[in-house]
Amino acid sequence: PLSLSVCLLVCKGIMAAAAPAAAPGTSDGRVYFPPSNVNVLLLEKVHAKAVQQMREQGFNVKEVSKGLTEEELVEAIRDVHILGVRSKTKVTKAALEAGKRLLTIGCFCIGTDQVDLPEASKRGVAVFNSPYGNTRSVSELVLAEIIMLARRAGDRSMEMHRGEWNKVSDGCFEVRGKKLGIVGYGHVGSQLSVLAEALGMRVIFYDIIPKLSLGTATAMSSLEEVLQKADFVSLHVPADKTTTNMISKPQLDLMKPGSYLINASRGNVVDINALAEALRSGHIAGSAVDVFPEEPAGAVKDFKTPLQGCPNTLMTPHVGGSTEEAQAAIGIEVANKLIDFVNRGSTMGSVNVPEVAVVKQLPAGHTRVLSFHKNTPGVLREINQILSVANISSQTLETGFNIGYLVVDLESETSDDINKMLNEMTHNIRTRVLYCGKGYQGGPI
Numbered sequence: 001p002l003s004l005s006v007c008l009l010v011c012k013g014i015m016a017a018a019a020p021a022a023a024p025g026t027s028d029g030r031v032y033f034p035p036s037n038v039n040v041l042l043l044e045k046v047h048a049k050a051v052q053q054m055r056e057q058g059f060n061v062k063e064v065s066k067g068l069t070e071e072e073l074v075e076a077i078r079d080v081h082i083l084g085v086r087s088k089t090k091v092t093k094a095a096l097e098a099g100k101r102l103l104t105i106g107c108f109c110i111g112t113d114q115v116d117l118p119e120a121s122k123r124g125v126a127v128f129n130s131p132y133g134n135t136r137s138v139s140e141l142v143l144a145e146i147i148m149l150a151r152r153a154g155d156r157s158m159e160m161h162r163g164e165w166n167k168v169s170d171g172c173f174e175v176r177g178k179k180l181g182i183v184g185y186g187h188v189g190s191q192l193s194v195l196a197e198a199l200g201m202r203v204i205f206y207d208i209i210p211k212l213s214l215g216t217a218t219a220m221s222s223l224e225e226v227l228q229k230a231d232f233v234s235l236h237v238p239a240d241k242t243t244t245n246m247i248s249k250p251q252l253d254l255m256k257p258g259s260y261l262i263n264a265s266r267g268n269v270v271d272i273n274a275l276a277e278a279l280r281s282g283h284i285a286g287s288a289v290d291v292f293p294e295e296p297a298g299a300v301k302d303f304k305t306p307l308q309g310c311p312n313t314l315m316t317p318h319v320g321g322s323t324e325e326a327q328a329a330i331g332i333e334v335a336n337k338l339i340d341f342v343n344r345g346s347t348m349g350s351v352n353v354p355e356v357a358v359v360k361q362l363p364a365g366h367t368r369v370l371s372f373h374k375n376t377p378g379v380l381r382e383i384n385q386i387l388s389v390a391n392i393s394s395q396t397l398e399t400g401f402n403i404g405y406l407v408v409d410l411e412s413e414t415s416d417d418i419n420k421m422l423n424e425m426t427h428n429i430r431t432r433v434l435y436c437g438k439g440y441q442g443g444p445i
Helices: 048-056 070-076 093-099 115-123 136-148 151-161 189-200 223-229 251-254 271-283 322-345 379-387 416-423
Strands: 007-010 039-043 060-064 082-085 103-108 126-128 179-181 202-208 233-236 259-263 282-288 312-314 367-374 393-402 403-410 428-435
Touching: 048 060, 060 251, 070 093, 082 233, 093 115, 103 322, 115 126, 126 322, 136 151, 136 189, 136 233, 136 259, 136 282, 136 322, 179 189, 179 223, 179 416, 189 202, 189 271, 202 223, 223 251, 223 428, 233 271, 259 367, 271 282, 379 393, 379 416, 416 428
Parallel strands: 039 060, 039 082, 082 103, 103 126, 179 202, 179 233, 233 259, 259 282, 282 312
Antiparallel strands: 007 428, 367 403, 367 428, 393 403
């Protein structure tokens, strides 16, 4: 992305308090907000490419290698405009309330369940993620685990580490010709489907939304049908109310005796205690688990789970997407979205606010008004009345999540009075104004 080449005039209580009382070229009374005043907090070892992109914008970037507790985040977020997290840090209502200047959040991963999305929407805080970046990495790990489970290689490896030589073939199988049941045929599920077929596996799948099957994969009419027919079941669903403990004792009992379960989606999707019982009884022949209901924020040496000691059970510490390739791709994608939102107002790719693509350059002397407001009749009319002092060159409105997002380009510079009136509207959530002031050199903002 190109560097930020405009100054930001933003809504009360968000950035204005952080801006200097005066800056070069503000004889007109307006405050120029330089990129160096944009505070970025990146947690959990966000990839260096993302850090580099942020710093190239001139932003003030702070890195923290670990996840933060709610109490720690509440303290750390107070002066932050851009927050970057992975999967460990929970961005709760309390954290959002403390982040008075917070403009946007980047989830450098696929999932966004670590953020209170409804609360972020209410505050006009756009949340972005990378829905595709680690697709291949997760798929490859699952495929490797399928083979490892079929050969009981995890148990053999632990025995060798203990000095035991136990060459056996009982209970070990080729995966060719076996039936893989995929629950959730999205980006990861469909990629896994293609890779598994290349190994000669037969693929069936279930998704709550009708999906076009790839290759010779066959859609099933229900979750139960997949569980009853598959030799291997792999879960690829989001974390929400409908998926909490979606695999518990009744579902495990439906699975074929001697079948296998893989979970690389979210930790609360599987009842861990029920799975441990099924593994110890031998009904489930093996399992690979990459995600857990409760996960440490950082490295620990005393992690406990009921699955420890279960036969033919592979466990990994949420590393499905943890490859250099995936993290680089995620870092670039999410950083681009965050920069586009701050610099231009584009919300494309956001998961919690209406999507508006903003690609148009803003000429010198023009103004861009970015308005998050409650989706209430009459709001647009009220905004247009306030902006009627200038000619509107373009206007885009999208609604969703019970809010509206309006992007208006004006053929003049706004006054402090207009900015004040926009922010004092009854249904205003957050209004931010971009403009090109003195010294503007041109190019995309």
